[in-house]
Amino acid sequence: MASKPTFSDEIANLLHASHGNPIKICMQCGTCAGTCPSAPFMDHTPRRLIAMINANMKEEVLASNTYWYCASCYHCTVRCPCEIDIAGLMYALKRYSMWKGQFKEGLIGPVFSETFVKTIFRSGRSYEPILATTYLFTFGLQDFITEAQTATTMMLKGRLPLLPPRIKRLKNFRRMIGRVIPVGGLE
Amino acid sequence: MKKFAYFPGCSLEKMALSYHKSTIESARKLGVEFEELDDWNCCGATAYFHVDELLAYTLCARNLALAEKTNLDMVAPCAACYKNSYFTNDALKKDPDLAEHINFALEEDNLHFTGKVTVKHLLEVFAQDVGVDEIKAKTTRPLEGLRVAAYYGCQVLRPRKDHEDVEQPHFFEDIMSAAGAEPIDFPEKLLCCSGSLIITNRHAALSMVRNLLQSAAQRGAAVIATACPMCQVNLECYQKQVNQEFGTDFNMPVLYFTQLLGLALGITPKRLRIGSELVLPTPAFSRVRRTPATP
Numbered sequence: 001m002a003s004k005p006t007f008s009d010e011i012a013n014l015l016h017a018s019h020g021n022p023i024k025i026c027m028q029c030g031t032c033a034g035t036c037p038s039a040p041f042m043d044h045t046p047r048r049l050i051a052m053i054n055a056n057m058k059e060e061v062l063a064s065n066t067y068w069y070c071a072s073c074y075h076c077t078v079r080c081p082c083e084i085d086i087a088g089l090m091y092a093l094k095r096y097s098m099w100k101g102q103f104k105e106g107l108i109g110p111v112f113s114e115t116f117v118k119t120i121f122r123s124g125r126s127y128e129p130i131l132a133t134t135y136l137f138t139f140g141l142q143d144f145i146t147e148a149q150t151a152t153t154m155m156l157k158g159r160l161p162l163l164p165p166r167i168k169r170l171k172n173f174r175r176m177i178g179r180v181i182p183v184g185g186l187e
Numbered sequence: 188m189k190k191f192a193y194f195p196g197c198s199l200e201k202m203a204l205s206y207h208k209s210t211i212e213s214a215r216k217l218g219v220e221f222e223e224l225d226d227w228n229c230c231g232a233t234a235y236f237h238v239d240e241l242l243a244y245t246l247c248a249r250n251l252a253l254a255e256k257t258n259l260d261m262v263a264p265c266a267a268c269y270k271n272s273y274f275t276n277d278a279l280k281k282d283p284d285l286a287e288h289i290n291f292a293l294e295e296d297n298l299h300f301t302g303k304v305t306v307k308h309l310l311e312v313f314a315q316d317v318g319v320d321e322i323k324a325k326t327t328r329p330l331e332g333l334r335v336a337a338y339y340g341c342q343v344l345r346p347r348k349d350h351e352d353v354e355q356p357h358f359f360e361d362i363m364s365a366a367g368a369e370p371i372d373f374p375e376k377l378l379c380c381s382g383s384l385i386i387t388n389r390h391a392a393l394s395m396v397r398n399l400l401q402s403a404a405q406r407g408a409a410v411i412a413t414a415c416p417m418c419q420v421n422l423e424c425y426q427k428q429v430n431q432e433f434g435t436d437f438n439m440p441v442l443y444f445t446q447l448l449g450l451a452l453g454i455t456p457k458r459l460r461i462g463s464e465l466v467l468p469t470p471a472f473s474r475v476r477r478t479p480a481t482p
Contacts, residue, residue: 037379037398041391069388071395072233073379074345078353087346091236098238108387116234120246124228126197135386143389146431150424150465154202157463161201168226172296173249179292180245 007058014092021089025082026050032076032086042066046076046086062102067093068109108135121177124167128160189316192254192261192304193221196268197229198416203265205460206416209445210264210309212459216452217317217325221262224253230268232417233383241288247275248289251306252298264309264445266415270342273306277348308343310414310444314358322365327453329367333475335447336373336408337363338399340380340418353377362444363412366451375402380418385425390432396421397429400437409471412444419443424465440468 005013013020026047033045042065044052049066070090077087094113097103103110112134119130132151139147154160167173199207214221227250235243250272254261263269279286280302290300313322337359344353354377360370378399381392399422403411413419423441430436442461449459450472461468 037381037395038384038388038391041388041394069384069391071341071379071382071384071392072236073341073382075341075377075379077346078344085346095236095238095240112383112387113234113238116232117238117242120229120231120235125200126229126232128202131386135389142431143428146428150427153465154424157465158204159202159463165197165200167228169296173228176245176249176292176295177242179295180241180289181239 007056007061008054011053011061011089011092011096014096021085021092022082023050023084023089024054026054026084027082029081031079031081035075035079036070037073037075038069038071042069046070046090050084050086050089061093062097062100063104065104065107066090067097068103068107070094108138119164121174123164124170124173125165127164130164188218188220189312190220190222190259191307191312192257192259193223194227194230194250194254194261194263194268194272195223196227196263196265196416198265198420202420203416203443205446205463206264206419206443209443209449209454209459212454213313213445213449213452216449216454217313217321219312219317222257222259224250224257224261227253230263230265230271232267232271235271243271244275244278244285245289245292247271248279248300249293249296249298251276251279251302251304252293252300254304255299255301260305260307262307262309262312264414265417266308266340266342267417269306269308270346273348274346276302276304276306308414310343310359310362313362313448319361319365322362322448322451326366326451328451330363330447330451330475331367331369333368333447333471334371334407334409335363335368336403336406336411337370337376337444338373338380338403338411338413338418338422339376340413340415341377341382343414344377359412359414359444362448366448368447368451371403371406371408373403373406373408375399380415380421382417382421385421389428392421393425393429393432396425397433397435397437400426400429400439401435404437404439408439409474410447410468411439411441412447413441414444426466438466440464440466440471442468 033047067090074087363370381395384392446459
């Protein structure tokens with residue numbers, strides 16, 4: 001009887017559409033955890049998260065904030081002696097948890113990614129002021145004021161766009177996207 | 188004259204307009220011409236790959252196909268645009284099925300990807316295609332005595348491409364030396380600026396920015412030079428927030444390397460858009476032995 005793939009198999013094969021990631025050969029050396037500038041803020045270091053995946057601790061992995069604290073700096077990836085693409089693994093986990101609609105409460109990352117992608121669908125270019133709406137409401141008054149001051153100064157110095165930029169061949173661009181992923185509801 | 192297809196990216200349109208202007212000005216002085224891609228789109232920064240890989244590759248492939256139409260190699264001044272374009276080019280060349288699928292989508296915009304362009308970062312163009320000897324020869328106002336922290340950040344070097352030194356690179360420092368400046372020993376030069384965590388995980392991000400500013404300040408840098416709009420914004424525009432969060436008093440100017448290079452090549456500060464910073468770099472230039480004209 002065929003057996004279902006384990007959580008660890010699922011995650012290892014979730015990468016790069018075409019080729020898997022050798023997470024199972026992780027020897028737990030901790031180079032990634034020692035390298036990662038974000039590790040002090042994660043609930044599990046990258047090393048421990050890989051051990052948890054290999055132990056099929058699915059619920060705990062999905063409840064972790066680790067991959068949403070990954071800034072995609074690839075420092076771990078270039079140093080891993082087992083040649084595991086750890087930053088790629090973090091991307092894969094972000095996608096996996098977004099499919100499942102399961103992520104730790106209070107995280108801005110998933111909303112931010114979605115807003116970013118929707119902005120691109122609409123105009124083909126990114127527009128900073130729209131992105132700000134994903135996080136400003138989480139701020140206290142003092143932080144909000146500082147943020148507004150920074151934005152105002154940047155605008156006065158000509159560094160923030162007033163209107164969202166747009167590419168010229170937007171119709172073609174949207175039809176192009178429609179050929180790779182279903183984009184119902186965006187038109 | 189060397190010519191490249193130029194992919195500026197969203198940040199250089201407004202937030203990092205000074206990077207765009209100083210790139211064009213410096214390149215012209217060094218005999219490099221750029222032809223901007225017609226109707227380029229956003230590279231996706233670090234967000235597309237969170238949502239859908241196929242989508243991410245398709246959007247980057249469109250820019251690559253636009254570059255192919257020019258018959259020139261492609262250069263990106265933004266580290267994220269460079270990294271995404273480089274690896275999409277690489278992935279599509281290695282996987283013909285993926286390329287075929289994406290070419291089917293590109294048909295909608297009458298484009299086709301074949302994989303014939305080389306993707307370069309601006310630093311590589313200056314360090315390799317132009318070369319430090321040429322920069323030295325064209326430097327008319329050397330930045331003598333200006334202590335610069337040459338800050339690589341992440342995506343110019345990582346992930347590993349083929350030949351580069353990902354632990355001890357020095358081509359950025361070499362460019363700064365050629366411009367007459369004095370690159371300091373800056374062990375944090377390869378650490379992350381926190382990227383988009385500045386939006387999604389503010390406290391972690393500010394702490395990472397603080398670490399970089401502190402090291403540069405302690406080591407006596409008068410200015411930090413960057414080659415990425417995200418690094419520039421995080422290090423400069425959020426200094427106030429860092430000071431507020433940690434009770435520090437950093438006042439460290441952060442300029443694009445092309446602005447410093449441009450000054451050394453004799454371009455006026457105004458043409459390099461020096462003065463559009465939140466932390467003004469003017470005091471740093473007072474340390475240059477032969478001070479460039481102030482804006």
